[in-house]
Amino acid sequence: MFYSEAKVIAGGLAHIPIVIGVFYFILTFFNKRALEFDESNKSKKPEAKKVIESKTESKPVVTVKSESPKTVKKKHADVPVNIYRPKTPFEGTVTGNYSLLKEGAIGRVNHITFDLKESDPFLNYVEGQSIGIMPAGEDANGKPHKLRLYSIASTRHGDDFQGNTVSLCVRQLQYEKDGETVNGVCSTYLCDIKPGDKVKITGPVGKEMLLPEEEDSNIVMLATGTGIAPMRAYLRRMFEATEKEKNKWNFKGKAWLFMGAPKSANLLYEEDLQRYLENYPDNFKYTKAISREQQNSKGGRMYIQDRVLESANELFKMIEDEKTHIYLCGLKGMEPGIDEAMTKAAEEKGLNWSELRPQLKKAGRWHVETY
Ligand code: FAD
Ligand code: A2P
Numbered sequence: 001m002f003y004s005e006a007k008v009i010a011g012g013l014a015h016i017p018i019v020i021g022v023f024y025f026i027l028t029f030f031n032k033r034a035l036e037f038d039e040s041n042k043s044k045k046p047e048a049k050k051v052i053e054s055k056t057e058s059k060p061v062v063t064v065k066s067e068s069p070k071t072v073k074k075k076h077a078d079v080p081v082n083i084y085r086p087k088t089p090f091e092g093t094v095t096g097n098y099s100l101l102k103e104g105a106i107g108r109v110n111h112i113t114f115d116l117k118e119s120d121p122f123l124n125y126v127e128g129q130s131i132g133i134m135p136a137g138e139d140a141n142g143k144p145h146k147l148r149l150y151s152i153a154s155t156r157h158g159d160d161f162q163g164n165t166v167s168l169c170v171r172q173l174q175y176e177k178d179g180e181t182v183n184g185v186c187s188t189y190l191c192d193i194k195p196g197d198k199v200k201i202t203g204p205v206g207k208e209m210l211l212p213e214e215e216d217s218n219i220v221m222l223a224t225g226t227g228i229a230p231m232r233a234y235l236r237r238m239f240e241a242t243e244k245e246k247n248k249w250n251f252k253g254k255a256w257l258f259m260g261a262p263k264s265a266n267l268l269y270e271e272d273l274q275r276y277l278e279n280y281p282d283n284f285k286y287t288k289a290i291s292r293e294q295q296n297s298k299g300g301r302m303y304i305q306d307r308v309l310e311s312a313n314e315l316f317k318m319i320e321d322e323k324t325h326i327y328l329c330g331l332k333g334m335e336p337g338i339d340e341a342m343t344k345a346a347e348e349k350g351l352n353w354s355e356l357r358p359q360l361k362k363a364g365r366w367h368v369e370t371y
Helices: 002-044 067-073 185-192 226-239 241-247 272-281 302-312 312-320 335-347 353-362
Strands: 049-052 059-067 090-097 109-115 129-132 148-151 165-171 174-177 179-185 198-203 216-222 253-262 284-289 324-330 366-369
Touching: 002 185, 049 335, 059 353, 109 185, 109 284, 129 165, 129 185, 148 165, 148 185, 148 226, 165 185, 165 226, 174 241, 216 226, 216 302, 216 312, 216 335, 226 241, 226 253, 226 284, 226 324, 226 366, 253 302, 284 302, 302 312, 302 335, 312 324, 312 335, 324 335, 335 353, 335 366
Parallel strands: 216 253, 216 324, 253 284, 324 366
Antiparallel strands: 049 059, 090 109, 090 198, 109 165, 129 148, 129 198, 174 179
């Protein structure tokens, strides 16, 4: 009796996997159908487009195709981030540290290179990212200094094209307080380090300033001071012969750099930029705003926003092209000025910058990294 009941129960239990299997099959089938339905509907839908139209018919139209945040995320999924964190930084060796300034320049700006060969896992990065530097020593509370971020100024192949270094462009922070000169902790540490020194590095971080993959994109760059760092990497990727051989990225678009510096002697990487102008006159344009040597139309210091206004027409023609990306890097203080200039420039074209800018941002075409 007991044996036969047990047999019935065991027989019943034996059906459970079969029942689960049938349910699983039905569920998978319907899910697949639902996905197929969704995908086919998606491809039927017209692409999401946002159009800014002026009120009168004669005014221009700028079309901004928006990219969903999911698409952007997916696009940059293979970009490395946080390979090294503050608790376990990589100790890179300094291979070079030299001034980028000419005689008569204001302040101190250095180009600094670190060897990454020994990093395991390898600290790789792409153009437009930043790394963290943890300065040696302790703060006023006896705690280790916190890391500071610096935009990477080299391409992923490094300045020597061997693919195992990273370079920065660092201005020493200096300001007066109570009659005394205060030196920034990390920027002074970096400007003072010597080849052979070991430096704690974290990162890489950042996906805001990445270049588009399309070879025919147009790249407008607005930089003040060390804000040139990521732009230097972009321009090397576009125009430096050995770099081009390595990266197989045949840039065919237009690159336009607006560069703000206090004096001519403060212009950074000037020889390289002049060489690119000579070699690629159809692809590279370089507009300088030398604040303490040139004057704007009101007799004030010439800033990049003044240059933007002067070039409003040409610039907006480029922005109308959906292949154009705009990158801003450097002083945080330039943002309101750039916004004001873009507002005026847009008005001249019958456009509304406060509507257009968020659309460009959403489309992944307006990139800002200021500090
Ligand atoms: P700190 O010792 O940290 O001193 C800074 C502090 O000093 C400020 O927080 C403020 O409290 C005070 N201070 C500053 N100026 C004044 C003033 N005029 N009057 C009174 N107090 C003042 N820097 C570069 O040089 N190159 C780069 O490529 C670069 N890229 C960056 C990228 C990103 C994403 C970010 C966020 C920052 C970047 N910076 C870059 C800035 C860098 O991270 C540091 O902030 C900078 O070097 C100053 O650090 P410090 O340790 O020398 O100064
Ligand atoms: P200035 O310092 O003459 O006022 P650097 O980092 O080498 O000092 O260069 C920064 C450049 O940006 C300088 O020419 C500086 O001019 C300029 N600048 C300063 N404030 C602004 C601002 N609000 N908008 C645009 N450019 C600025």
